[in-house]
Amino acid sequence: MTTHTDVQTDVLIVGAGPTGLALAADLARRGTRALVVERADALFPGSRGKGIQPRTLEVFDDLGVLDAIRAGGCAYPVGMIWQDGARQGEHRMFDETETTEAEPYAGGPWMVPQWRTQEILFARLEELGGSVAFGRELTGLTQDADGVTASFTGGSPVHARYAVAADGGRSAVRRALGIGMTGETVDPGPTLVADLRISGLDRDNWHVFPPADGEGFLAICPLPHTEDFQLAGSFEDPAAEPDLSLDGIRKLVATRTHLAADDVTEVRWASDFRPRAAMADRFRQGRVFLAGDAAHVHSPAGGQGLNTSVQDAYNLGWKLGAVLRGEAPESLLDSYEEERLPIAAHMLGLSTRVHRGEVRRGTATQQLGLGYRGSSLAVETRAGLPEDALHAGDRAPDGTRGGVRLFDAFRGPHWTLLAVGTDTDLPELAALTVRTVRIPAYEAYGAGVFLVRPDGYVGWAGTSAEGLAEYAESVGVAG
Numbered sequence: 001m002t003t004h005t006d007v008q009t010d011v012l013i014v015g016a017g018p019t020g021l022a023l024a025a026d027l028a029r030r031g032t033r034a035l036v037v038e039r040a041d042a043l044f045p046g047s048r049g050k051g052i053q054p055r056t057l058e059v060f061d062d063l064g065v066l067d068a069i070r071a072g073g074c075a076y077p078v079g080m081i082w083q084d085g086a087r088q089g090e091h092r093m094f095d096e097t098e099t100t101e102a103e104p105y106a107g108g109p110w111m112v113p114q115w116r117t118q119e120i121l122f123a124r125l126e127e128l129g130g131s132v133a134f135g136r137e138l139t140g141l142t143q144d145a146d147g148v149t150a151s152f153t154g155g156s157p158v159h160a161r162y163a164v165a166a167d168g169g170r171s172a173v174r175r176a177l178g179i180g181m182t183g184e185t186v187d188p189g190p191t192l193v194a195d196l197r198i199s200g201l202d203r204d205n206w207h208v209f210p211p212a213d214g215e216g217f218l219a220i221c222p223l224p225h226t227e228d229f230q231l232a233g234s235f236e237d238p239a240a241e242p243d244l245s246l247d248g249i250r251k252l253v254a255t256r257t258h259l260a261a262d263d264v265t266e267v268r269w270a271s272d273f274r275p276r277a278a279m280a281d282r283f284r285q286g287r288v289f290l291a292g293d294a295a296h297v298h299s300p301a302g303g304q305g306l307n308t309s310v311q312d313a314y315n316l317g318w319k320l321g322a323v324l325r326g327e328a329p330e331s332l333l334d335s336y337e338e339e340r341l342p343i344a345a346h347m348l349g350l351s352t353r354v355h356r357g358e359v360r361r362g363t364a365t366q367q368l369g370l371g372y373r374g375s376s377l378a379v380e381t382r383a384g385l386p387e388d389a390l391h392a393g394d395r396a397p398d399g400t401r402g403g404v405r406l407f408d409a410f411r412g413p414h415w416t417l418l419a420v421g422t423d424t425d426l427p428e429l430a431a432l433t434v435r436t437v438r439i440p441a442y443e444a445y446g447a448g449v450f451l452v453r454p455d456g457y458v459g460w461a462g463t464s465a466e467g468l469a470e471y472a473e474s475v476g477v478a479g
Contacts, residue, residue: 019292026317085258183278328476
């Protein structure tokens, strides 16, 4: 039961990290009421998830924050191996890949400290009319056939039609729901991560100090457009308890590098963790969805976590918006777990293999090849397609034909009905939610008709529009 003092909203988002902020911004541009609540009194202050993969850059392009992300970051610096105070040579941490017309951001990950990514998403949310309620720690969660009611340490209870747990690996929402996490320890020893200021190192390289004498590795990376470096150090002893104080980190640097303890002048943020790969047993319970680290935790190797988390939000946002506006059936929300759980499982395996040195960072970690073939929302009506051809469920490529750049056409909360190299008749779909575009033949697509989802994946594909109307009806975009 709710009372007149309860706060009413369409979607309650618990957690103001990259997942929650991206979801809130996506919902805001759809005119969907969302309330973000955050336990802390401010946004997360650390650089932790600093690698933005090419697919996430495409998501940020659509959300309207790509320019700010570009301005706030830089390409990854080349690694420099040190031993006994001398440079031993460069180490390329990422396989070089080329941008193409179809994959314009495929050159590699873009380094942006997580705190800055969050500031950019928060600014975009405010620009769209949204906000975050800080200092609100969840104390209770119940749900019924009509919605979810949450209580907090301060303020009124919140009643929402749906709720999303975006509150990290120790998710209070997940625990309240009783959803378990299944997985394995990737590395029994802890890893210390800190943002610090340090003298005696250039800002042109990612400085790597290999392990010696039973100590773990240490890496010190300059963070763009700041005076800070991110330090990451591993400990081989599972019983080790890293000292996160200034003196403790000074001792660590002096022990493992040629630098003096006093070269570390300030520690701005520090944390320690034991890399683990685990996934929630399910991503939905009733009207509550799990997204980001609340649904999957992982080794940071390969830079997959923040990116997978943002894309969880990107997958869920358009579906919640369509259902809440009454355009699509509630069953559309079943496709969130169907599509994202296998992606998360893949990410966990990939991150673990990168952590263990079994896979190089490169094409495999850019996430451009991930898609939803086999999903109930992917309807491919063409027969005999080669495996490497564009299929329903695949990411829709960029490109410019006939004066139209496809990413410009896709940008926004709408679907896109795309006719490529054909003058076949197209059905009249919902004008407010579907944009129709015709372009000449383009090798990335071949020829045919494609209905591109709001999250940039091909939902339906055919040589003509025959059968498209039925699909459009099922996803709420029929005319």
